[in-house]
Amino acid sequence: MTNKLKENSDGLKEILDKTLHRFKNNLQTQLSLMNIQSATNRQYFDDRKVIADRIFALTYLYDLFYRTNKEEALPSDTLISLQSYLLQFLQYLKSSTSEIDFELTDTSHLKVDVDDLLILAYILVEINDFRMSLNDRMVLEFSHNKKKLSIKFSYTSIENHEKFPDLFEKQFKIFDLLVKQLKGKYDYKKKFVRLLLPIL
Amino acid sequence: MKTKILIVEDDKLVSFEIQSILNQNGFDSTICESYNCCIKNLDTFKPELILLDIDLSKKYEGIQIGSYLNSKSRIPFIYITGYTDSETLKRIQTTKPVGYLSKPFREVDIISNIELALYNKKSSLDNIGDHEVEEDSKYSKPIKRALEYIDTNINQEIKTDELIRVSGWSKFHFIREFAKEVGKTPYQYIFDEKMKLASSKLKNTYQTVKEIAFDLGYTSNSSFTNAFVKHSGISPSSFRKKYCR
Numbered sequence: 001m002t003n004k005l006k007e008n009s010d011g012l013k014e015i016l017d018k019t020l021h022r023f024k025n026n027l028q029t030q031l032s033l034m035n036i037q038s039a040t041n042r043q044y045f046d047d048r049k050v051i052a053d054r055i056f057a058l059t060y061l062y063d064l065f066y067r068t069n070k071e072e073a074l075p076s077d078t079l080i081s082l083q084s085y086l087l088q089f090l091q092y093l094k095s096s097t098s099e100i101d102f103e104l105t106d107t108s109h110l111k112v113d114v115d116d117l118l119i120l121a122y123i124l125v126e127i128n129d130f131r132m133s134l135n136d137r138m139v140l141e142f143s144h145n146k147k148k149l150s151i152k153f154s155y156t157s158i159e160n161h162e163k164f165p166d167l168f169e170k171q172f173k174i175f176d177l178l179v180k181q182l183k184g185k186y187d188y189k190k191k192f193v194r195l196l197l198p199i200l
Numbered sequence: 201m202k203t204k205i206l207i208v209e210d211d212k213l214v215s216f217e218i219q220s221i222l223n224q225n226g227f228d229s230t231i232c233e234s235y236n237c238c239i240k241n242l243d244t245f246k247p248e249l250i251l252l253d254i255d256l257s258k259k260y261e262g263i264q265i266g267s268y269l270n271s272k273s274r275i276p277f278i279y280i281t282g283y284t285d286s287e288t289l290k291r292i293q294t295t296k297p298v299g300y301l302s303k304p305f306r307e308v309d310i311i312s313n314i315e316l317a318l319y320n321k322k323s324s325l326d327n328i329g330d331h332e333v334e335e336d337s338k339y340s341k342p343i344k345r346a347l348e349y350i351d352t353n354i355n356q357e358i359k360t361d362e363l364i365r366v367s368g369w370s371k372f373h374f375i376r377e378f379a380k381e382v383g384k385t386p387y388q389y390i391f392d393e394k395m396k397l398a399s400s401k402l403k404n405t406y407q408t409v410k411e412i413a414f415d416l417g418y419t420s421n422s423s424f425t426n427a428f429v430k431h432s433g434i435s436p437s438s439f440r441k442k443y444c445r
Contacts, residue, residue: 017283017285024304028214028303033213036213178213181211
């Protein structure tokens with residue numbers, strides 16, 4: 001009995017240490033994004049909204065992480081439901097505009113590491129800022145194949161998305177770093193841009 | 201000439217941010233994301249200071265690099281980490297870093313840590329006496345070249361023929377001189393170095409035994425386990441249980 005209590009206490013301490021570590025890393029990412037913004041002269045359409053969106057992305061993530069593991073005495077992994085998180089975060093983005101359409105195929109069985117999900121949310125924030133700077137409508141489609149998440153996005157006013165990187169050349173660096181952080185690949189098509197992210 | 205700093209960090213945002221800060225402050229920097237890239241850049245980039253993420257590849261590879269730098273090089277290094285618990289601090293102290301940057305950090309934290317480390321390095325170099333010169337001349341040049349070759353290629357199978365080639369000596373002469381200067385045969389030296397590295401990886405990283413075996417140039421898990429038992433008297437997994445937190 002005593003041994004079991006000690007094991008639980010050690011396990012809890014380890015989880016608290018890991019959570020604190022993760023949270024500090026997440027804050028570092030937020031800071032890094034702001035500093036890279038200054039260093040690369042990245043002009044956002046609305047700086048304040050981008051920062052608020054990132055903070056909400058982080059908040060939703062920890063909310064969901066907490067709810068996912070609430071029933072477990074000692075959670076053993078850091079995976080959370082991709083679908084739950086995306087639905088919540090996309091609804092949040094949509095709450096300030098009617099110019100976002102999204103389609104999400106059934107991903108209810110898929111779980112993703114919290115750190116990767118956060119970077120994914122930041123990618124969506126960038127894509128949404130591109131939309132705002134175009135004063136445009138955007139369509140997002142999420143699907144999955146094997147271990148990869150596919151995100152297709154397109155803007156109504158862009159006729160040829162193959163020129164997407166050139167069009168946003170000055171704003172591209174942070175978006176590109178985020179995609180690379182997830183080891184993602186681009187696929188530029190006329191009608192859309194597809195990101196393939198091996199995070200599943 | 202600009203001071204060269206190697207950034208060893210697998211988070212692309214953090215490494216890019218640090219590089220931007222270093223560029224703005226007049227340093228020359230390059231980024232590595234793995235153990236192997238870091239070791240390679242010690243020779244090619246020749247950094248004067250290293251900024252090292254502890255949790256590289258999420259396997260504590262940074263501490264492993266720290267151990268390597270502490271034992272094999274005089275390049276000062278500063279750890280970057282989100283860990284501030286006492287156990288991690290104790291573990292990293294044994295590798296003797298010159299500084300420690302806790303995430304989230306500010307520009308001033310990075311620059312002041314670097315400036316201090318470089319100042320201390322310069323002071324200690326100024327104080328080097330005859331003792332160190334003697335230490336440097338402990339090995340003849342051909343043996344030094346062979347030892348450097350072993351250090352650089354410790355993660356692979358090292359053939360004696362290659363050591364003979366880099367030494368420039370004949371086979372017989374090389375083996376005799378190596379034993380005389382180093383105190384053991386090339387085979388025994390390589391074996392001991394591999395086992396030292398294996399022990400460090402088992403203690404300080406979350407790599408599986410199979411991964412460690414592979415990293416050290418062993419083609420199978422069992423041949424590595426046999427070698428480790430021969431060296432330490434216990435199996436790799438028992439060793440890890442005994443020494444890991």
